[in-house]
Amino acid sequence: MFSLHPQLEQDSILLGHMDLCQVRLSLDANYPWCLLIPERGAVTEIHHLSEEDRHQLMDESCRLAEVMVGLFDPKKINVAALGNMVPQLHLHHVARFEGDAAWPAPIWGRAAALAYAPEALAKRRDKLISALVGEGFTPAAN
């Protein structure tokens, strides 16, 4: 049975569901930063997923990355499954820009998390949901 790790719950908000994953937006305003979390019980590594789920995760990851490129026009998308501190499998997608708070380093352990202004968070959430809506994505209730 799937239940979201409390740290992921605390650090991000739900945008909606793809067929396999929850799509969430990180609450760190330093970067446009989304998470995919396969709703598959106690899975901690990508290779623990079935072959079908692995391919589905790849499809959902690429769809999310393409949406983020379309919205934010970043220099680079960083995609990573780390999980040293939060073991539940979660796949980071971070839109990176020259001159952002950690560039060119990876973001983890660099700048302190920056809170969104409430309007900025709502705006980013709505933009992402609007761009994701369609086959294979069900937005979260507002």
Added chain:
Amino acid sequence: MFSLHPQLEQDSILLGHMDLCQVRLSLDANYPWCLLIPERGAVTEIHHLSEEDRHQLMDESCRLAEVMVGLFDPKKINVAALGNMVPQLHLHHVARFEGDAAWPAPIWGRAAALAYAPEALAKRRDKLISALVGEGFTPAAN
């Protein structure tokens, strides 16, 4: 046409080829650390690959991760496509242990790279190649 980025060439050695990717071993002895590099010209992002290549990359990534788990019995596998400094698409696979040089942080920008003793490098190379050999992997000439 594919040609390997000089920085990747300098920082790693070739273990062999899967159907899509070069498999390489990082020369930083701090961690068992392998790279998959799709031999697809100027690709910089996973989502630039065709759907078939995306799924193949997922398959090769999981096979490599499973081999690394079998050989090294790590606490966690970190998988990441970053590429902020070296744009050519390359997928890191790092076996992580509690108490390693960066634990629990991601490895990038932490400990200075540590050179392998020549025998230790040869031994790790040979162990990885032996575990990878089989359908879908052709070892590099020694």
